[in-house]
Amino acid sequence: MRHSHTAAPHAPADPKVGGRLAALGRACYRHRRWVLGFWVVVLALGVLIGGRVFEGTVASTGAGGSESARGEAVVQAADPVQGTVTAVVDGAAATDPAVRAAVTAATAEIAGLPGVASVADTYGAGGSLTSADGNASLVSVRMADAGTPAQLDAVTHRLADIGAPGAHVTIGGDLVLQQEVKDQTEKDTRFGEIVTLPLTLLVMVLVFGGLAAAGLPGIGAIASVGGALLAMFGFSRMMDIDTSVLPIATVLGLGLSIDYALLMVNRFREERGNGATIAQAVERTSATAGRTVAFSGLTVAVALSGLFVFTSPVFRAVAVAGVSVVVIAVAVALTLIPALLGFVGRRIRTPVAPVSDEGFFSRTVRLVQKRAVPVMLVCVALLLAAGAPFLGSQWRNSGADVLPKSFAARQVAQTVEERFPQQAPAPVTVVVEADAARAQAYADDVVAKLPGVDGVRAVSPVGDRLSTVEVLVHGDPQGAQAKSVVDELRAERGGLQTYVTGDAASVVDFQHEISSRGPWALALVGAGTLILLFMMTGSVVMPIKALLMNVLSLGASLGALTLVFQHGYFSGLLGFTPTGGLETFIPVLVFAFAFGLSMDYEVFLLSRIKELHDQGYDCAKAVQLGLQRSGRIITSAALLMVIVFAGFAAGQMLMVKQMGIALAVAVAVDATLVRCLLVPATMSLFGKLNWWAPAPLRRLHRMIGLSEHIKLPPLNLPARLPAPRLPVVGPVARLSD
Structure with missing residues (x-):
């Protein structure tokens, strides 16, 4: 297919940009109608089966393979x-x-x-x-x-x-x-999409100064949602998908696809401002910004892969869903966005003025560098103080509490608890593989005599050789006393095969799983991240610093989560009733998602600083210019992410609200306090040490090191064209790709 706008006939032929991503961009540009048609089909199928995705979900069944889960399975098989x-x-x-x-x-x-x-x-x-x-x-x-x-x-x-x-x-x-949980989760997901997409479009119009460029990330986000629904539908037929997984996967897909499309469109404008034709700009955008997108997607996928270490179905389902959504968001950015640029590239405003290397971010860095030690200490102290409330967090299985008080299921649960206490679920239930007589003897001789047990409410036969013993405890049904009774019952089984179940037992099993498998998950995520950042920077110091700063940022997010949802701060404003704790699996999911997103922004900033350092700038100047040139794009991307997360937090489901608030806080803290103050302060203090690595590792990096940057061949512009302008991006700074 020929395009009259590729180059003037007398202009020398431009050498092709090497690499598979550049080739992918060229192919998507040339066959843009087929690419667009493919994603339209994906979106249509996603919309058509959207409702069926929620029908295939199930409620969380507790810690996978745990005693409480096995006990529930035994009862379900017999009853x-x-x-x-x-x-x-x-x-x-x-x-x-x-x-x-x-x-x-x-x-x-x-x-x-x-x-x-x-x-x-x-x-x-x-x-x-x-x-x-x-x-x-x-x-x-x-x-x-x-x-x-x-x-x-x-x-x-x-x-x-x-x-x-x-x-x-x-x-x-x-x-x-x-x-009711399924129905409201679906409504919250739709509400989040309807609210966030127009708001993000408005912000991107302000960023790009035009509707054509601003609309592409929105279109990419919609296509990503369609692909995510298809993926979730497929997985729901192969494994149990918890109801809460769908909005979590959707919010991740929306945020990432908008961010990635923002990077691609921004780089396209930069190349157009440098004198490239539409075809050339698409090719060069795919080779550079596409590389950034691929690397970013890899870092997020590595963070989510830590969830595979856990055995609970909800963690594995989120891991599968999250990684698939990341793949879809990257695929949209690398295929659909180049195709759309081919359709509307002429309507995207080309910047006319270069971006100054002097501005708010460079001035901020210089101020930080003059007071690096106090700034670092204050930032660390603030982040530690913000994270301190999480040390006193309580984890709970919320049950009907995940719904607002206006819902009938929650009203019935509350009425039964208050006015029919004998019918309310027992805090602890013991499943006994024995007939009713032996189960009764076990209840009288063992269970009733344990410390903390208020009594045995009922012994109920389920089958010929299976009974349940309902155990009453004093105080909070999921509090410390109930958890202690769970441990005692598991230590004193009366010579019988028993399974201790119930909400208290489920919380105990969740906490045990996290304490036993959590370190392995952290090691996997940490090692993967360190390797990726080392391959990008060639340093062992900067990856370690990045991990530590991400942990501080995540601590602040989890601390805010505890203050809001456990202690009830701003609960009236946010429209929920505190349950006295956090949903058991939420802190782990927040860590995985927020860690990946924070590392995303770390990559954007460090790659720009490394590029400048490789060009010969000293550390102080590289940090100043790096933040000046990437600060605005990071801030814009973070603002869009916060809008997406806040839109989902405005829903009524407590679990979705917790995830939305936690991720919004994590991104906001990371893009402001950490990137603008803590990173410049620590890099200024370390100086040349930032780039240190042992000699064997330096040699290894020279052989296998990765880079987000690719050296582009010069554009052969026609003589009649004016000299190329410096690459700029209008209201947003140049990308670090």
Whole structure:
């Protein structure tokens, strides 16, 4: 295909830029209609199956392979009942004959509905399902095999139509809770996309000074979401995907795809400002900014790979989803964006004025360099103080608390806990592989006599050789006392095969998994990051410093998470009720995601500083110019990330809100306090030592070292064209690629 705008006939032929990324850019430009068509199909399929993705998700099942998870699996295998629907009939005396007639008529009809294993009301249970004040009662429906959506709807509709005079009915239970969590998670995901995309478009219009350039990152983000939905749909058919994974993967895909497209468009404008034709600019953008995108994606994928060390399904699902989303975001940047540049490249405004090497960031660096030690100490002290609250964090399985108070499932759970305590889930449950008689003897002789146990509420047979023992403890059902009882029960099994389960046991197992496998995950992520940064910089000092500063930045994020969601600061403003702790798996996910994103910005800055150092600038000047030339693009990218995370944090699901707030704080702290103050201060103090490596490693780097930069051949411009302008990017500084 020929394009009249490639070069004037009398201009010398431009040498092709070498490398596979340049070749990929050329191919996507030449076949841009096919590339665009492919991504349109991906987006269409993603939209069509979007709802089905959420249907295939499941609630978190606890720490994979742990005792609590094994115990729950044993009970589920023996008991055909996989879930319950609970209705609270409130506001009228349970002894009222009209109320009794309405309730018993409904239970009789529900018992004959498909999928119902059994149904119980207070009149058939001897009054045990009546509240202490006598003004409320429960109807409990046990569903076989969790029921189909149609079966569940039939049960809930009939319960809602009980129609007892003067009474109102609220419907909850674990099956209703799961459905409400899925529905609200899907709504929050859609809400986050709808809110963040227009806001990011507005910011990019201000950054680029035009709608054509600003629209490309938005289009790339939409395509990435379509690809992410397809990937999640495929994985949900091969493995259990926790409901909370989908918005987490979506927010990562949106943020990364916008950032990567921002880098590509910015470099394209720079090349156009240097006199390149559209075809040349696309090729050179793919060779340079494309290299940055690929390297960045690799660093984020390495950070997420640490989650594979854990055995819990939620961690593995997030790892698979996260890595696949990173791959999709990189693929969009390297294929769709070059194709779109071919379509709208002429409409993208070309900068006309060079960017000065003197500005806000260079002045800031000089001030920092004059007071490097005090600045470093103050920054470290602030970050340590910000992270200190996390040392006192409590981890919890939130259950119905993940939903706002306005949701029926949470209202029912709270009502049962307050007015029907005998029906509330026991803090600790022991699954005993023995008949009811031996299980009762074990409960009386062993369990009831353990310190911290308030009593045994019930011993229930599940099968001929399987029983459950419900154990009551004093105080918080997931507090220190309950966890201590879990340890005692696991130490004193009475000679029987037992499994200690329940929320307290699940939290204990999660914490054990993190304490035992966490160091291995940290070692994997740390080693991978050190190797990547060494291959890029040739230094062993800068990678170690980068790791330490990232840990400080992450500590501040986790500290803010603890203050907000455990202690309740700003809970009214953010629209949630504190549960007294953090969701068990959230801190680990925050670490993996925030570490990858922070290292992303570290790569942007260090690559620019290294480039200047290699050009002969001393350390102080390289840091000044490096931050001046990359500071604005890092700040712009971070602002877009914060907008994306804040948009998802505005939803109602507590887990999504926790992730959004934590990642927004991590990115904001990293792009301001760390990159603008701490990095310049430490690099100024270390001086030439920044680039130190042992001689064997220096030789190794010369052989296998990577670089985000590629030496481009000069443009052979026609004689009639004016001399090429310096590469600039308008309102945003030049990229470090």
